[in-house]
Amino acid sequence: MIKLSFIYVLMGLLMGGVALLNAFDSTNPRRINNTIFWGTYSTTFLVGSYLTDFANGCLVIVMVAAVAIRGLGQGTVVHTTVEERQASARRWRNLLFVPALTIPLVTLFGALYLKNARLFGVALVDPKQVTQVSLGLATLVSLVVAMVMLRPPPMAPLREARRLLDSVGWAAVLPQTLAALGALFALAGVGTVVATLAQRWIPLEHAFIAVATYTVGMALFTMIMGNAFAAFPVMTAGIGLPVIVHHFGGNVVIMSAIGMLSGYCGTLMTPMAANFNIVPVALLELPDQYAVIKAQIPTAIPLLIANTLLMYFLVFRF
Amino acid sequence: MSAAAFADDQQFVFYMIVLIGVLIVIVGFAIRLNPLLVVTVAGVATGLASGRDLHAVIAAFGKAFTDSRYVAIVWLVLPVIGLLEHAGLKERARDVITRIQGATTGRVLMAYFAVRQITSALGLTSLGGHAQMVRPLIAPMAEGAAESRFGELPPKVRFTIRANASAVDNVAYFFGEDVFIAIGSLLLIKGFLEQNGINVEPTSLALWSIPTALFAMGLHFVRLVLLDRRLQRELGTRSERVE
Structure with a gap:
């Protein structure tokens, strides 16, 4: 059975390769930091499942230290010139899209059909992790297609991965670190404290104020936690169910659906949702860390207002 | 607690x-x-x-x-994306867009928005993403559409267009996925309400996600039209000089 652990081995090898390339690259002024950072990250994938929680925590701290003390650097990578790439683009034409589109299409195929696939009576892919495993397998298929088609030197994929990962840098591990922060927030009961504050000091005796507190609270709380999924249970238990549903008799389905989507408006506005808002900044090589958030705020705020009004006009009517 | x-x-x-x-x-x-x-x-x-x-x-x-290591699996796409970029993928994406009459940055992004939101609403959330789609394909297409009209772009404009390409992926995905009945967030809502003694159908949750989905699309389309106007205003006079 193909499990997530198989994909983690691939991840570990990729990150380990990136660490090694950095170790032998004298053009990178911070090569020791880069080697420690990617090497430690590689360790969390290769043996993370077998280490104690405390040991894993220490590995994270090592990575953070590699970033905080003098920071990561980038080697001078020899990349093709624009003319060379244009010539290559003219040669391959639309065939170049084939490996790129292979990734989403194979992922999709895997997510839809591998769930129930069986080989000799054993599930081929762990059904609980089918989407993630499919994405991992899709990248392998796509890599094979690209290697057969373009015939680059065997080390080229790793060199390219290293170029891109070094330009993404620390942002690569931010989503996981934020998940860890969210777990500590939950453990410490941060959500309960915020909901208690809202309950005690906001006048909830008017239906509109209750609705607005819930939708805006979902957005704000999502901005703090970086994830609407973490905000939903807290806000709904604190304000949604007791005030909107039980006190004012609102429709629980409409409240929950629009409440979750109000949380998403918050997701658009927070650096805490790193994989949506900070990682693309690194991937697109934008100088402003908040460029994507700034592009989203003018949609997020009117949409939050729209959600509040939609909920107010619909939730007591059905 | x-x-x-x-x-x-x-x-x-x-x-x-x-x-x-x-x-x-x-x-x-x-x-x-x-x-x-x-x-x-x-x-x-x-x-x-x-x-x-x-x-x-x-x-x-x-x-x-x-x-939460699974969120990092997306980095596995980088070796392939790097190889293809090396072979001119971004340049090809630009060429293709330049040949389409009437293509503008806003229209390219609107088309991607529609595809991304509709496929997400059908549960096909993996047809997108910043590493797989935006960096290698969508951002170069959006930049290419502006370049074919206005010539070489100032870096600031280039960055604005790229940030908007990422924003489209996020907005379309967030406000499309909840229309699909088996998505994680609806199952979370259902599970949470069940714990509180309330049974709801995922279908009805998905149904009530549609009004916001439509609002999101309408709002963001207006913003993309405005983005086109802004590019025209800031760079339009230059294009006459170029031609």
Whole structure:
């Protein structure tokens, strides 16, 4: 059975390769930091499942230290010139899209059909992790297609991965670190404290104020936690169910659906949702860390207002 | 834990110390310290403030980090994307768009928005993403559409277009996926309400997600039309010179 652990081995090898390339690259002024950072990250994938929680925590701290003390650097990578790439683009034409589109299409195929696939009576892919495993397998298929088609030197994929990962840098591990922060927030009961504050000091005796507190609270709380999924249970238990549903008799389905989507408006506005808002900044090589958030705020705020009004006009009517 | 868990106001006010992590995050991000450092410090501070010892806090941090390794799988696409970029993928994406009459940055992004939102609403959420689609294909197409009209773009405009390409992927995905009945968030809502003794159908949750989905599309389309106008206003006079 193909499990997530198989994909983690691939991840570990990729990150380990990136660490090694950095170790032998004298053009990178911070090569020791880069080697420690990617090497430690590689360790969390290769043996993370077998280490104690405390040991894993220490590995994270090592990575953070590699970033905080003098920071990561980038080697001078020899990349093709624009003319060379244009010539290559003219040669391959639309065939170049084939490996790129292979990734989403194979992922999709895997997510839809591998769930129930069986080989000799054993599930081929762990059904609980089918989407993630499919994405991992899709990248392998796509890599094979690209290697057969373009015939680059065997080390080229790793060199390219290293170029891109070094330009993404620390942002690569931010989503996981934020998940860890969210777990500590939950453990410490941060959500309960915020909901208690809202309950005690906001006048909830008017239906509109209750609705607005819930939708805006979902957005704000999502901005703090970086994830609407973490905000939903807290806000709904604190304000949604007791005030909107039980006190004012609102429709629980409409409240929950629009409440979750109000949380998403918050997701658009927070650096805490790193994989949506900070990682693309690194991937697109934008100088402003908040460029994507700034592009989203003018949609997020009117949409939050729209959600509040939609909920107010619909939730007591059905 | 609920509000009732606090014996009295004094105990509650005392417990508000756990908000220290939230404060660290807000201040840290505002003064633009390294986010990785800010988040780690905030996590450790929150854990300590809740009365746990350092060993337990680091262990909790390590466990959650390791449990969420799956979010990093997307980095596996980088070797292929790098190879294809090396072979001119971005340049080809630009060429293709330049040949389409009437293609503008806004229209390219609107087309991607529609495809991304509709496929997400059908549960096909993996047909997109910043590493797989936006960097190699969508951003170069959006830039290419502007280049074919206005010539070489100033870096600032180029960055604005790229940021907007990422924004389209996010907005279309967020407000499309909840229309699909088997998506994680609807199952979370259903599970949470069940714990509170309320049974709901995912289909009805999906149905009531449609009005917001339509609003999101309408709003964002207006913004993309405005983006086109802004590009025309800022760069339009230049194009006459170029031609």
